[in-house]
Amino acid sequence: MNTLIKDISSAERDWSAHISHNKLGIPVSAVYIMMQTQDVPISQAKKLVERKCLELEQQFLRLSWELLENSDPMIREEAARYISALQYLIAGELSWHVGSNRYRLDPSDPFYPKPEYKLSDFPQDTRGLANSVQAEWSGFESRSNSPDLPGTPVARSKSINGFRDGSRTNGFHEESTAYESNIWLEQSSELSEEIVLKPFEYISSQQSKKISTQAIQALDFWYNLPRRSLDIITSVINMLHSSSSILDDIEDSPSARQGNPSTHLVFGTPQAVNTANYLFVKCLQEVQRLPHSLSAIEIFTDEIANLQLGRGYNIHWTFRSASPSVRDYIRMIDGKTGSLFRLAARLMKAEATQNKDLNVDGLVTLMGRYFQIRDDHQSLSLTVQADTPSLDEGKYSLALIHSLNNSNPSDREQLESLLLLRSRQGKLFPEQKNLVMKILARTGSTGYTVKVMERLENEIEKRLESVEATIVGAERNWTMRAIMEYLRVGRSP
Template identity: 35%
Template sequence: MSSQALDDATSYIIPLSTYDTHGLCTNYPLRRHKWEAEANAGSQQARSDWIKYIGPIEEFGTCNPINGNYPAVALPFTKPERLSLIAYLMEYLFLYDTVVEHEQQEWNDTDPALGRVQLQAKILLQLASTDSDCTERVKSRLKEALAMTLREKDTHFDSLEQYLECRMVDCGAPLLEALSLFGMGVTLTEEEDAKLEPIRRPCFIAIGLANDYLSFDREYLEFSESVEPKTLKNAVWLHMQWYHVDVSAAKKMVLDKTRQQEDEFLENCARFRRENNDMPEKLNRHLEALAYQVSGNVVWSLNCPRYCPDYRYDPNAGIEDVLTKKSMPEMLGINYDALFVHKADEDSDKQVDTGSDSNTGYSRTSSTDSFTTNTSTEPETHRDASTSSCTSAQSSIGIEKSMAHHLPKGELLDCEHIKAPFDYISSLPSKGARDVFIDALNIWLNVPAPAVSHIKSISNRLHSASLMLDDIEDGSSLRRGQPATHTVFGTAQTINSGCWEILNAVQETQQLGLKAVKIVLEELSELHIGQSYDLYWTEHSRCPSEDEYLEMVSKKTGGLFRLIVRLLLDSSESKAPKGNLHTDMGHLAGLIGIQYQIRDDYQNLYCRDYGVQKGFCQDLDEGKFSFPLLHALSVQPGSKKLLYELIQRRRDAGCLSYEQKLLVLEQLDCAGSMTYTRETLKRLQGEVHKDVKKIEDMTGKENWILRALLQKLKIHS
């Protein structure tokens, strides 16, 4: 099916002449999504969550029962199954903007700051689980927009150029573009992004200025009634100040500038198409989508309840579908059906249309459930937004039938294959050291049993997932004396399973609270940064300094130890002063991580039993700059050249022969590197025991379990 046919199947073409646009959007097209009920449902779910986690809210967001919910008219190319999620995010942003503007009071039964973080976490989790590739751009633009909203709240602007640099981001235009791409399931390469940057700039400016022009009356009224001295961040107000003119004159100046930017964007698009005849269809479609953002933004703003008091109703009643069912035939001559995306767990021969003519109003179980449980009706392998399984472009019935035809008649696909690699590595012999470590620390912290159980599960999931991925990245063929997971299930399936388990770990962390999720994400980030350096040094045969190596280990290996400690501290019911415990136990976790990794490096080269588990001197085959090797390269000029020659042979052949490995070990002994490594481990062991004793004294509890566990890390000459 062509893009045009797909668009006609999912949205209505609306004549722009239907509306008094104040001369804006001349020569622009307009569409309205047929699955607008999904957008209404997403908006209402966001409001419900806002009230639950943050507090009461009476301000309006994206809903507009007359001209259409914001994403329904600004993002008409969105896949129906993604519309609710996008509307949820946009509703949240509108309400967030209101809180920042008015510094809304805190409520007795909620923590608004924590609630906002919780909702943002929910949004990002849902986005990533729907389409992780497209989510990266949304995350980046969302972070940028939220930061700009706070940073530029009371900024004084001296020129229009200075203001527009801020306003383009603050109005959410780059985020809107990212949501458009997410909605279509399209990603841009860096090269494509760079090409489009000058093309879309006037589009972003036009959206920001149109927003200022059409929202000014509401903002100016609130500004005039405010008893607090402040400025108004609106282009109309700024023109009044810069040029000493009244409201009418300033509005005309902003209107003219907006039209100019709209025209410039269309000219840019036409020129870009002429100069790039062979450009991918996705770029052409993206430019079309940007144009719909311009017109949709204007049409929505004309009579949205957020800007226009005359059109307001109870924003929390959930009656948008009822109101739209009345207004759409009157305004556009189109009968409104509340279409919802068909859920996978419903009988597949039901129609997608689950709307009701009932006058009770809000009946959106299908849509809100699809958001909170992340069900999807379209296989996410269909990445190209220009393709569709629809068989008819003439009406919504066509796409409904097609979607019903392709939906499974039940839960045919379970978790068997995605779990198999993880189950395999979990079945391999393990000493259960992490569980013992957690139990040992809990002697000091008094963490409730349910939380301890979750922390053990989370740490084991993350550890096993990291082993699966590490073995792929390192090219390891053995794990615990058995074939590495990817040599059994294949690289792709192992990566998929490992990533899935990381997601499961993050989801389980939600049982411990929002702060726990933040802890896990922070330490996962540190772990991956550390791993990136380990991989980079190996790939480029670049020997790190000892300080660089220790920092890498602190991030990579120490990350899981710190994660465990921080989760336990966060769940602790101990009466000991947590401030000191946080510092001292964090330091202890870091030392143990470093000790563990250096010991692992030593064992890999020196221990016969380790060779059976992982292969003889496996680190040399993998090209790693382990602690003994980097020491030898830094202190033994004579052997340095020989060692680098052997490293190069490893790169050429992918491994070293038994004889070559013996030669490396000989050079390490000559450099005193194995002795230096043993001495370093003894020093670390002493520091670890000092930290343990300090915490024992602080808590008044000896920790024999931890001491016994640490004893196993000792290296014997």
């Protein structure tokens, strides 16, 4: 019935569209099948299809009553509600198709079919008819707006495809013919990246000073890079951070970042994705400018692969509503977040002018874990107070994973159901978020997350002291400690 209703409503537009777009054969529609098999005009074919719709409606009602009479009393009310919804669906489809401008066609349209038209009136050479009608239509418009007398050649000034009709020879002006222009033989200049970088400039202006940039300054206390190398690595990490933020917002669908519209909601998803991809390429170009470029490229591709693998696992779990194990969650963080910290550290080690053998990969990987867990914990803590999109995004935080693994069967079932509903609804309502937070409280998952962060803080301090001990005469790295203190204070709202 839905299909036939659409076919009836779109019959005239199908006729016009088929001709004007130079399509072969006849439109794929029940109306045109009826015209072909019954040899009737389009108006009669529409009535025959309407009659078939009424037959289907009677059959639908009969089957519905039979179903309700024979159904179990326990489910009869639910079945009646479902059938009622189907009836509203059909009525809604009919109302929409009859009143929609999508299928309306102005009778003055040059290809509007007359009610008495049969398929024999349908043009066999639609291309020729379309061109001739369009030419006649354009000529009529020109004549109606021209003071020229009948029989006088019409010198139209209307521009078509950039050429004036009155100045064309064989369809083109000889001096303006595009394919004869020297422009095709000239060396063109390179495209400017200004337009492509607009989304990057937007998100960069919205972001406060990044922890990754501060970490580079702290690492430089040990490695003492040349200024040029330090600037390149800082630029690369900033671009990668922005690229990841743009893609995160597209994947997680939050409407805002730090109170401003997400980048893809300002520039559109296609341009945002293109900019994020271009930033990866631009980063590689920047890495090639480093003095030790061969080792830098190897480091860059290695950690970018880790970054994309981590993102991929995070997306997979969110899409499937499948909770990872704690071990897999840690591995994902080491890729998605830790890769940027390690990339900065490894590039700096390759460009170092002092302490060239100093390896801090373990230290910065722990910092990446701490940063991500702290960020998820902070967002989750604000969920009820400020209705943040943390739970709407569908990502699995450490608290959610712990709660799913440590709740009683009833709470676990409710939590899993809420996460599935989030994927279907696209978000959770405040009442649903409240229930999630209550379950997390019952399983002590928030407290568990805080204890994990405290353990990471202690281990990072030990690793930091161990690194300092390997450097003869080195002072304490207060910049690194300031970063950890900042994160520690800001881990709870």
